[in-house]
Amino acid sequence: MTVSRTRLADDAGAALISALMIVVLMAGLTASITALVMADTQVRTLDGTRTQAFYVTHAGLEKLTADLGDLFSTNFAPSSAQVNALMQNPPNLGATWQEPDGTNGYRITFPTNAAGNPVSSTMTVMSGPFQGLIGLATPYQVQVTGRLTDRSEASLTRTLQTVAIPVFQFGYFSENDLSFFAGPNFNFGGRVHSNASLYMASGNGSTLTLADRVTAVGEIIRTNLSNGWNTTSNYTGTVRAITAPNAFRNLLRTEGSLVGTIGSAVNEPTWTNVSTSAYNYNVANGRTGARRLDLPVVSFGAQPIDLIRRPLPNEDNTNINLLRERFYTLASLRILLSDTAADITGLPGVTGVQPIPLGNLAVNPVPGYVGAPFGTVSAGAFGRRVPAGTPVMGGFIKIERQNDDLSWTDVTLEILNLGIAGRQLPNPADGLPNCAEPNPDAILRLQRLRDSNACWAGADLGLSTTYMPNSLYDTREGVQRDGTNDEDAVRFGGVMHYIELDARNLSRWFGGEIGTTGPQSLNVNGYTVYFSDRRGNRNAAGEETGEYGFEDVVNPLSGAGTPNGTLDVGEDFNGNNVLDTYGQTPQIVAGSWFPLDATARPWSGIAAGSEDEEIAIARRNPPIFFRRALKLVNGSLGNLVAPGLTIASENPVYVQGNWNANAGGFGDPHVATAILADAVTLLSGAWNDRRSYTDPHNQGPRNATTSWYRFAVIAGKGLSFPQPGGTPQDFGTDGGAHNFLRYLEDWGGQALNFRGSIASFFHSRQSPGVYKCCSDVYSPPTRGYNFDRDFLTPALLPPRTPMFRDVNATGFAQIIRPR
Numbered sequence: 001m002t003v004s005r006t007r008l009a010d011d012a013g014a015a016l017i018s019a020l021m022i023v024v025l026m027a028g029l030t031a032s033i034t035a036l037v038m039a040d041t042q043v044r045t046l047d048g049t050r051t052q053a054f055y056v057t058h059a060g061l062e063k064l065t066a067d068l069g070d071l072f073s074t075n076f077a078p079s080s081a082q083v084n085a086l087m088q089n090p091p092n093l094g095a096t097w098q099e100p101d102g103t104n105g106y107r108i109t110f111p112t113n114a115a116g117n118p119v120s121s122t123m124t125v126m127s128g129p130f131q132g133l134i135g136l137a138t139p140y141q142v143q144v145t146g147r148l149t150d151r152s153e154a155s156l157t158r159t160l161q162t163v164a165i166p167v168f169q170f171g172y173f174s175e176n177d178l179s180f181f182a183g184p185n186f187n188f189g190g191r192v193h194s195n196a197s198l199y200m201a202s203g204n205g206s207t208l209t210l211a212d213r214v215t216a217v218g219e220i221i222r223t224n225l226s227n228g229w230n231t232t233s234n235y236t237g238t239v240r241a242i243t244a245p246n247a248f249r250n251l252l253r254t255e256g257s258l259v260g261t262i263g264s265a266v267n268e269p270t271w272t273n274v275s276t277s278a279y280n281y282n283v284a285n286g287r288t289g290a291r292r293l294d295l296p297v298v299s300f301g302a303q304p305i306d307l308i309r310r311p312l313p314n315e316d317n318t319n320i321n322l323l324r325e326r327f328y329t330l331a332s333l334r335i336l337l338s339d340t341a342a343d344i345t346g347l348p349g350v351t352g353v354q355p356i357p358l359g360n361l362a363v364n365p366v367p368g369y370v371g372a373p374f375g376t377v378s379a380g381a382f383g384r385r386v387p388a389g390t391p392v393m394g395g396f397i398k399i400e401r402q403n404d405d406l407s408w409t410d411v412t413l414e415i416l417n418l419g420i421a422g423r424q425l426p427n428p429a430d431g432l433p434n435c436a437e438p439n440p441d442a443i444l445r446l447q448r449l450r451d452s453n454a455c456w457a458g459a460d461l462g463l464s465t466t467y468m469p470n471s472l473y474d475t476r477e478g479v480q481r482d483g484t485n486d487e488d489a490v491r492f493g494g495v496m497h498y499i500e501l502d503a504r505n506l507s508r509w510f511g512g513e514i515g516t517t518g519p520q521s522l523n524v525n526g527y528t529v530y531f532s533d534r535r536g537n538r539n540a541a542g543e544e545t546g547e548y549g550f551e552d553v554v555n556p557l558s559g560a561g562t563p564n565g566t567l568d569v570g571e572d573f574n575g576n577n578v579l580d581t582y583g584q585t586p587q588i589v590a591g592s593w594f595p596l597d598a599t600a601r602p603w604s605g606i607a608a609g610s611e612d613e614e615i616a617i618a619r620r621n622p623p624i625f626f627r628r629a630l631k632l633v634n635g636s637l638g639n640l641v642a643p644g645l646t647i648a649s650e651n652p653v654y655v656q657g658n659w660n661a662n663a664g665g666f667g668d669p670h671v672a673t674a675i676l677a678d679a680v681t682l683l684s685g686a687w688n689d690r691r692s693y694t695d696p697h698n699q700g701p702r703n704a705t706t707s708w709y710r711f712a713v714i715a716g717k718g719l720s721f722p723q724p725g726g727t728p729q730d731f732g733t734d735g736g737a738h739n740f741l742r743y744l745e746d747w748g749g750q751a752l753n754f755r756g757s758i759a760s761f762f763h764s765r766q767s768p769g770v771y772k773c774c775s776d777v778y779s780p781p782t783r784g785y786n787f788d789r790d791f792l793t794p795a796l797l798p799p800r801t802p803m804f805r806d807v808n809a810t811g812f813a814q815i816i817r818p819r
Contacts (some may be wrong), residue, residue, distance in 0.1 A: 049152035054814070056095045057146035057154040060106060063091050064142050065158060068108060069807045073296045074321050076136065076164035076803045080117045083108055083140075095146035105145030105155070110138065122794055125163065129291040130806065132213060133191065134792050135165040139810075159811035164803040166794060168674070168712040168757035171212065171787040172737055173293075175304055175761045177720060178216070179226050180208050181235055181730070182738040182783075187211060190757065190787030194218065195292050197262065198285075199226050200251065202237030209248070210241040214283045215290035220271075222256035226720035227732030234729060241283050249278060257285045293804050295761070297325040304761030305716070307802065308650050308676050309546050310336075310532050316348035323348060327648035327676065330800045331530035332510075332521040333411075334400050335444070337499075337628075338534045341396045343544055353410035355396035358446065360389060360464065368413045372421045372439065375447045375467030383608075383616025387591040392469045392622055393446055395535035402522040414515050415443055421467060422448035422500055424456060425690040441514045445470065445500035450620070451690065468620050470631070471497045472654070473692040474681070475699075475744055475777045476769040477627075480553065480561025480603060482728070483775035485697040488611045490618045492586075493550070493602030493769075494696065498629040498654065499533060505634070507641035526644025526672065526799035533628040533651055539582045546650055547574060547765040548626055549583030550602055554770060556724035563603060570721025570732070570770070573763045586624040596624055615693040628766070629654060630677070637662040637670060644672035646799045652767040653677035653715075657685040661708035666755055672790070674712040674798035679767040681742040682709055682752065692744070697776040704745035704752075704781065712757040712791065712798055713741070716764030718771055728773070735771035738783060747781030755788045 067086045071078050090097045090106040097106035113119040120136040140160045147153040167173060171190015178194040180186065183203035189211045192198070197218035202208035214220075222239065224230055231253060239251045257271045258264045266287075275281065275288040284290045297306055300322040307327055315323045323329055329349070336344050341355045356366050361373050379388035399412040419439020425448070426434040435455035439445070447467045449456045460466050478494020479485045509518035510527050521527060534544045552563035554570040567579035574580070586600045595606050595617065602625055608614045629652045636658040647653070653675055660666075660673050663685075684704035694701050717740055723732040730736070740758055774780060790796040 049148060049150050050154065053095070053146055053148050053152045053154040054156075056093045056148065057144050057156050059093060060091055060095070060097065060144040060146055061142060061156045061158060064106060064108065064144060065160065065807075065809075068140060068142065068160065068162075072162045072807060073299055073805055074324060076162070076805055077120065078118065080110075080112060083110065083118060093146070095148055097145065098147060099145050099155075105143075105147070107143055109141045109143070120164075123163075125165070128806075128808070129215075129289075129293060130163065130165050130804070133165050133169050134794065135163045135169075136794055137161050137163045143815075145815075155815035157811075157813050157815060158809060161808045161810050163806045163808060165806070166791065166797050167295075167714070167759050167802045167804065168788075168791040168797060170757060170759065173757075173759040173761075176717075176763065177218075177226055177734075178760075179720075179733055179736040180210075180239075180738070181225055181231075181733070181736050182206070182208065183780075184783070185209075186738055186783070186785070188737070188758075188785045188787055189789075193290075193293060195294075197221060199224070200239045200256075201225060201231045201235040202239055204234055204236050206237040208237065208239045210239070210283075212242060214241055215285070217286045217290050217292050219262060220257045220283065220285050221261055222251065222253045223259075224261035225730065225733055227723040227730070228261065229723055229729050229732075241279060243279050243282055251279075251283065257287065295325075295802055296805055297322065300325065305765065307714070307761070308648050308678070310534070310544075310650060311348055313346045314348065327528065327530045327646075327800065328532070330524075330528055331648070332402055332523065332527040334402075334530040334532075335499075336398045336400075336532055337395055338544065339395050339536065339538075343534065344396060344398045349408065350398065351400055351408050351410045353398075353412070355398035356412050356416065357396050358393040359391045362464065366413075369416060371417050371419055372467070373462060373464040374420075375469070376464040377621065378465035381450075381465070381616075381620055383613055383618075383620050385592055385594070385596040385617055385621050386589045390589055390622060392467060392620075394622060397446075399444075401517060401520065403520055404522055406522070409517070409520075411517060414517060415509075418442055418505070418509075418515060420444060420446045422470065424449040424451055425688060427451075427688065427690055441505055441508075443502055443505045443509055445502065469497055469622065470500055470689075471495055471619055471623075472631075472689040473618070473696045474767075474769070475692075475697055476742065476772060477767055478769075479697060479772070479776055480555070480563075481559070482731075482772035482777055484560055485776055486605065487695045487698040488614070489605035489607075490614050490693060490696050491603060491605055492600055492618075492625055493627070495618045495623065495625075496627045496629045496652070496654075497623045498631045499531075500631045500633055501529070501531070501647070502633055503635035503645070503659075504639035507639060507645070510641045524799055525795075525797070526646070527641055528646040528648065528800045531630050531647070531649040531651065533630070534626075535628060536587050536623055536626040537628075538587065538626075539580075540585075547580070547583075548768060549580050551580045551768060552584070553768055554721055554724075556722070559726060563601075568721065570719040573719065573765055573768050575763075583626055587626075588624050589622060592621075592624075596621060600624060618693060619690075626766070631656060632659070632675070633657060635659040635673075637667055640671045640673060642669070642671050644674075644797075644799045646674040646676070646801075648676040648800075650678065650766075652679045652681065652764075654681045654683055655709060656683040656687050658708045660710035661753070661755075663708075665708055665753065666710055670710060672796055672798040673710070674714070674801065676714040678716050679742060679764045680713055680715045681744060682707070682754075684745055684747070684750070684752075687745065699744075699746040699776065699778055702745040702778075704743075704747045704750045706751045706753070708753045709741075710755045710788065712759075712788070712801070714759045714761060714802070715740070716762045716767075717760050718768065719763055731770075731772065733771060735773075738785070739771060739773070739780075743778040743781070746779045748779045750781055751784055752781035753784035755786050757788060757791055 187209035198216035419442030
């Protein structure tokens, strides 16, 4: 068959065209794939750089947030300058911190008050560990924009809320185990929290009422007291806890978080159901939502007790944040006493004016001092056991006022020249008169007039031998066991030498009624006083410690509690795993004689020819053990400076008579007051130091009268330990919440009315006498204890109230802008 040439030519042309088309298509496909790959690569690169910018910016946001949190942990009310300074320290991550308009891209914004500082508002916390409490909240917006070198950027914003929760919004707060086991009905009110475990019981036929939220990070124990005593015996009363506002439910003995006491099995699922369902989380432990609450001081490597302790030398260079948290620094007025001037002048921030020696003025006159002579022991004094002329006080004192600009001024002479002496003590049983105060304007009384059958006057007031030390007998500190002691034997460990602070005259000084410079004192919602007396405080190396240094007080195998030289459970108050006993070594005066000699021990009696001579030896000679304290007097209603007064003492504090109240009870105008101390003992208006030495281990002569006290308190307590055989059922506990405030009198038939807030952040270091009742030390009062609901209003809190602090994130967003 013949094929036409024309058709062949046409087919070849079509094939060529098809091939060319295929080539073009392939080229296009290749180009498309190449373009797609290139575009994908560009997109991936762009996405990668944007992701990198996001994470770099996020890191910057986290740093600025953390810096704000750190600032807030040291100052719950930072200034705008302090907040703005945080914006000048961005991280070095290879980014430029800049907004598109050229402004700072690493910034914090916040509402301000008239002074330009962050403004806070009162709010109720709606969730978390502080739920239901009222705090001071300040909103902040943290915004960070980071731009990389390829111009990719990200912008992130976070809204925050700093919240400060006052400690005194708790009815009871405890860093350590907390116990409720009152014999009568007990209902204090207020929120209850323990950072450890909580023991709850009530005496037979009585009711413990917990009217607010109750939380413990550890366990909630219903079966035993903290000393191991089984609550089926004598503690079968009702424990009644809140489930909702005005609604209560009994927490049964079988419904604790453990089936028994510490060390027993977890009580599940019973406990979780009870906590989360029956009580709607109003009774909770760590497994059902309770959280630790810590003061800022802890974040600086310290312990809560450091709030009231002196700072270390050079602390202003080694730990400035800790120094700022101490009441030593926060005070309007600080009072410091030590054995040597160097012990005081070596402290950070003290002024250059030298401390004043409290020795014999005839030997070492003090220029500018015009007050009463510093007391010395008379050659013929009954009970004298030291050389004649020995100073009854000794050591050095320095008093400083903090000014509004936070500088300090020495005011030692100004305060001392207002008077340093107290009246002689009346004793109607012996016919001693009730004499007037020789120094009615005295703020600090360092000594008192000696006992006499007539009131001292005239030239006698100018004799150093007319004066004796201030002291009282603390039976709890003096005896090892209750009910086993010789009524007449004064023990060295119970002889407490104190300085008296007259609250009325202090308030008059701050108000400008006496003295000259009181009104110049720093006023932060009121005034704060810091006190530390370390005279006689020396360990084996000759160093001050701020601690008694004698922990051998439990001794479970001894019926009399005789020290055994072994570290027993309940004795390691400072947690150093060592039985400290340096405090049992007497600091004796050269030339002194028995019983003030090297044989003396805290637990030994002051042996002499008669009871009167033993009492004279205890009261008229300088102390030989570190037994220092502060006594607060004249603090009744109307005597305290408005709007508030806080007293912080490194030593134990004794409060004598009505405080922020009067014989009619709690009234107005009251002020916001707080007391922080190693321990707080309440003495009724009938207390008499002299009488405390008469039959010192028989509470009978120490008859209390109904008294009223209104203040918040932070103080120490004892350690719990297993109940030794043959001792009372509550021996080995810390006394429980109802005995946290200590007593030394026979309160039988009398009422002790207290309104305030109670917090225990540490174990007592200077007053470690274990809890004991009710033979030698005291008989309990009728307790009228109530939480002060004024403290739920931040403006009504005492000056310098410690705060728990938290930072809550309330929002987070990424700002998307067109490229």
